[in-house]
């Protein structure tokens with residue numbers, strides 16, 4: 001009897017331990033995730049802003065079209081992770097969210113609507129992969145390409161975007177909106 005109980009306890013603890021992170025691990029992944037998301041944001045905005053200065057949206061949009069994914073891919077290699085920028089309203093269908101990413105974005109939007117603080121999330125999935133998620137918020141600089149057509153988003157830029165992204169959903173944003181999320185998967 002005792003043996004059986006001991007066996008059961010071991011079994012249960014083994015199962016429950018497989019998919020959880022210790023406090024320290026959570027802290028470490030949070031730290032790493034924040035650092036990587038910050039570096040990626042910086043890298044993308046530096047490129048974007050220099051293209052905008054050189055030739056406005058007419059130059060920056062094609063640049064994003066060709067370079068946004070390669071830039072995140074090269075950072076993914078550098079940090080040995082997979083970096084993704086995703087949204088519930090994507091411009092590039094390659095950035096379409098997974099089921100979990102969609103849930104995370106919905107959670108962030110709900111928190112935002114209640115006026116609550118949005119913080120990064122660290123978790124482990126059924127396959128033991130560690131994930132980091134953080135919100136991407138719209139600021140003034142984003143509106144020339146993600147704002148409202150005929151207002152901050154010129155008709156000209158909008159038509160340029162639509163020729164490259166016929167299924168574009170990423171418009172009509174306001175400052176402070178949840179644009180999407182960083183999704184970083186640790187290898």
Ligand code: HEC
Pocket residue numbers: 048052056057060061064065066068069085086087089090091092093095136137138139141142143144145146170179180181
């Ligand atoms: C010069 C125009 C331009 C500006 C300014 C701009 N974006 Fe974008 N954005 C794009 C384009 C083009 C894409 C599609 C990139 C691709 O093909 O991967 C995109 C894609 C994204 C994506 C990936 C998800 C998706 O919809 O495909 C996010 C997230 C995003 N932008 C957020 C922002 C934020 C936040 C800002 C402001 C800090 C911003 N963008 C400013 C043009 C722009």
